[in-house]
Amino acid sequence: MTTNVTVKANHGWPVKVTKLDPKTGAALDYAPAEVVEANTERTVYCHSSMDLLIHEVQPDEVPRGMTFGDALAALKAGKRVARAGWNGKGMFLFLVPGSTFKANREPLLSIMGEGTEVQYHAHIDMKTAQGYVVPWLASQADMLADDWGLVAA
Incomplete structure (x- = not known):
């Protein structure tokens, strides 16, 4: 059966x-x-x-011990990373690659004008525990931490 x-x-x-x-x-x-x-x-x-x-x-089962430099290299290679010290379930970072597009909606429409070519620079975003995606900047603690690890896609 x-x-x-x-x-x-x-x-x-x-x-x-x-x-x-x-x-x-x-x-x-x-x-x-x-x-x-x-x-x-x-x-x-x-x-x-x-x-x-x-x-x-669970996040604590993902191998840890990477430095911020290792995590940054992993992001550039298309991987997702997170710190063991983060409390929110499901939080991780990912790299948003640069791109070019034409302004066609607010707020860029009123700032740059319709059809203006926008150069969108690569940056790091975070998926939060609440499911939002927000821009992310490293703190001093994040940059000096050695509890970074890969997150399964």
Whole structure:
């Protein structure tokens, strides 16, 4: 008998699904763990000869110990980063690449005029615990910290 289980990773962190032997509780060698990426869902098939361990990967489980320089390099490589010392669940930083576009809405419309080409410079944004995206600037404490780590996409 096969059961389909829909696993939703809705809280900003990936979910690890491990298939276990129901008699021993050990992970099955022939069924590698699956990861449901943050803010997605996946159907996992479970046979009668296995149990499922569904575990949300918390920020404190993400490897830490990076410096701010390491975190900045990771941002430039397209990764997401966060500090272990941040209290808000789901908070992380990401790099917004530079771009060029034409002004077509406020506030740029009244400042630069419609159709004016805008050079949008690359910068770092933060996804807050409340789900907002805001510009971010490093504090002295952030720049000197060594508890930076990668955040799963």
